[in-house]
Amino acid sequence: MSRQDTGTRRATISDVAREAGVSPSTASVVFSGKTPVSDATRRRVLDAASALGYTGPDPRAASLRRGRSGIVGVVFEEHLGTAFLDPVKTLMMDGLADAVTPLGAGLLLLRDHEPTGSGPSLTTAPLDAAVLIGCSGLLRESLETVKARGIPVVVIEGDAGDDVPRIGLDNREAQRQAASHLRALGHREIAIVTLPARVDWQRGWLHDDTAVTVDVTRERLAGALDVFPDATAYAAAGSFIDEGFAAGREIFADPDRRPTAVIAQSDLLAAGVIRAAEETGLRVPEDVSVTGFDGIVVDGLAPYELTTLVQPATDKGRAAGAAVAAMLEGTPAASIRFTCTFREGNTTGPAPALA
Amino acid sequence: MSRQDTGTRRATISDVAREAGVSPSTASVVFSGKTPVSDATRRRVLDAASALGYTGPDPRAASLRRGRSGIVGVVFEEHLGTAFLDPVKTLMMDGLADAVTPLGAGLLLLRDHEPTGSGPSLTTAPLDAAVLIGCSGLLRESLETVKARGIPVVVIEGDAGDDVPRIGLDNREAQRQAASHLRALGHREIAIVTLPARVDWQRGWLHDDTAVTVDVTRERLAGALDVFPDATAYAAAGSFIDEGFAAGREIFADPDRRPTAVIAQSDLLAAGVIRAAEETGLRVPEDVSVTGFDGIVVDGLAPYELTTLVQPATDKGRAAGAAVAAMLEGTPAASIRFTCTFREGNTTGPAPALA
């Protein structure tokens, strides 16, 4: 009895080769295309394959043999669901997907801190490389794991230390530009709405002694303070419109201490601030100017066009992908620092004359 | 000379076993924990491992041997970036992630229609199972591929035909509830804002002869028409606030033909419609009532609370995960149809008295 008779077993490339009357290696070559094969042979192999219901090499075996799985892990520190609520991350993923596709690689979603012990996680997934997003303390552990496994790593927007390529932005310089723009318009009373100061941050005012451990937040804050050292800062609990709204309410609460301009660290926050201003009866930009950061399209914000810093989010993702590609080829990848470009919209204007 | 001297080569479990003076299988068991091992032995193996810089079994080899990769593919028909713009999909992903985690599985992002031929794709990825999202024609091809490979498949919100388990909603019945609610409030002039009628749809009015190929759109539309057969329908190009805004403008454009209520097929669309109403000077719900669908949190919509149908998006994802889990164990998974629950907010009210 031939082996196919065992019924339940799936056909392998050897089965196909036997059926076609060629050697396994020839059959293999037909599928991989790595070596020329005569048309006649190819035909027979293909026929045999379809006769046996063989749909191509088993990826698991192929990846063992090749030493590559074609999978790049993307590690988030957040719950996966919320990771994609942020348009910037969404765009990054997009760029990343673009950049790894030519590698023949796919993106595997991973959380760094797996809840149950049984998780898939960094330790057991067949990764060729990993991209860590927003490295702030929590991801440190993941970083160690990956480095121990000897897998190439790239970090986006975070401090991974010495030898790990990082993709980042000129946050401080960029934010300084927006601040300078406001100063040039005559603004002097400024409030800043920042991203979370720490990973588990609850929203609230930032004081001089508040430790800001999230890199992005700290850098952008520094840029704003470079120009307005006396500005007050309120840290949101996340990059959401509603957070900006809440922050805006706080900021506009006291009529006697109202700023003439608000520097928000993200476009979503800025959108919320604008809404809070409207609610308070303040016109934008006549009564109060607002700047954002990111340069994303905020759904539903029309007719406002934010004055903001456009960051190349997609490019960041793409660069991370390129870095991964390089490392997979053995070329050490360099860190990259992207530049944001200032874009003036209709949410900033001259400071209102003093009453 | 021992083999470690080759320097560049990574240590394998055999190396560790040799170093520890045990057999490879014993060493394997120490890492997998599948069989009791004496403390002394474990200790020696672990020591040997760390001495050799061995960080655990190679996932590729393990998956070949086990016949499992621990990877579940999630196939989108859209560009990956836009896939997560939809909060409902985001939540689904969340539930899906939850449900596959106990399996020790991760989620691999895939597009169905890979651009370059070199892609990772369904054919070459080491998948244990696949989840197709929104099966509308395009995904048919993907479906065939996966079925040919003999990989378990589940489809969410789409028609995959006969033998493929599907996770869906009672779209028609649910939408009918919202419509009935409006009718009970005295509304008679209704406009419907639908999701795209086809995959590549441009926004515009729907006529009787317009073919609606997207299942969700068709089902919800039918539910609304069950109650208001004469309602007009305008199809958006996607589930976005701005799309709802554009649709709303069209709908409210002619003062003589203004509906007293708008049934939107998603919360985001509803939010846009509300904004368009505000722009037109119509108060919600005094002048016009608006219903949504999904029951998501629309960032920035406060103080409105949509009257909507809450769909268990996370549960859908979780169910898909459960179905996958079942199929992986050989148990055939059943299709599931979730029920939406009606939630009354403050965006619907009595129909205004006739002028």
Added chain:
DNA sequence: TTGTACGCGTTATCAA
């Protein structure tokens, strides 16, 4: 252009 031979690194099975 095709075939031979071997190993990729692990784990299931069974016997000791």
Added chain:
DNA sequence: TTGATAACGCGTACAA
């Protein structure tokens, strides 16, 4: 509790 054996399914030098 441990060890020997045998695949898992494939790709690729190398020789023919």
